[in-house]
Amino acid sequence: MKLTFSPASPFARKVRIAAIETGLIDKIELVPATVAPGTANDAYTRDINPLKKLPVLILDDGDVILDSYVIVEYLDDLAGGGKLIPASGPARWKAKADHSLLQGMLDSMLLCRYEKMVRPQGLQWQAWYDDHWNRAWAGMARFEQREDVLSGPFNVAQIGLVCVLGYADLRFSDCGWRKAYPKLDTFNQKMLERPSVKISVPPPA
């Protein structure tokens, strides 16, 4: 299998962590890819993903699996199921809903990044930036209260949360999340003891 990949992408990091944790990382070739709004990448759009996003998992028969969450589900299933996503019951829906919230937080953080770093300066709209940053920030506030996630079993919600915090460090390094959310800080430090989490920390920008 091949995975389109960038070390700075929190979505790709999520899949990398999942691949390590399910023992499948050695079956996956990481293929570097670069995508950005406003910059064409016709080969990628035509052959791999019309959405011009990564990561995408390309199976040996050529089928493509997206998005990052579905790839995590696929890897979990390949590894027998129930390792990263609880197999059934309320815990399953809680983990899935938590992950969707974290995914939306990452989407908003990426929109903030594009607003400041990709959109031409005179065309930036502060209210858009603030709105999306508030979503990420309010999401962190919610997880600060979620003792069940912070101390619970390792799963896709914990992976998503560590990717949010790592991306905050990479792109919003002065946002002060550690001070505002001390429980997330403790959680993050604990997570960094896992090799999969530690090795996938994005390199400094």
Place this chain on the structure above:
Amino acid sequence: MKLTFSPASPFARKVRIAAIETGLIDKIELVPATVAPGTANDAYTRDINPLKKLPVLILDDGDVILDSYVIVEYLDDLAGGGKLIPASGPARWKAKADHSLLQGMLDSMLLCRYEKMVRPQGLQWQAWYDDHWNRAWAGMARFEQREDVLSGPFNVAQIGLVCVLGYADLRFSDCGWRKAYPKLDTFNQKMLERPSVKISVPPPA
């Protein structure tokens, strides 16, 4: 259960179709909600979804399920499983990946809408609009070739596709998708024979 809802939202439409098709619609109270970037909705953000997005399914015990895809999965599971999402095998991953592509197309179409209708006029960036519109358009081109989806069994990918096309009619009525993609047109007409699809067509803007 309660579902935060807007008749113009293609994401909410997807859940409504799924709820009808799984026979669960009578157990769900549709709760009107209004959310837009740049406009605060503090009660919604605080009590329901920090992402300020709809739809959200609120269970009777107060737990919230997001996003629209996870809600569809939840309803499918409640109804016994395998009705809207194949339960296993390659068909499962194909339907999930197809849905993710369609979801990304809707996300891009919504970004186009916000760019033109919500962002102040002097701050609009045509390259951003074009980039995201191209993602939706290239996605339609891909599904135009997907005989297996267009003629296949009713599932979450077909629901997603009909929501994309309905949203194109609602917000991009002069984009010419019917002429460019005649197979999607035939598919859409056939889908409109289903009561769940017909009743959920967004009202004219």
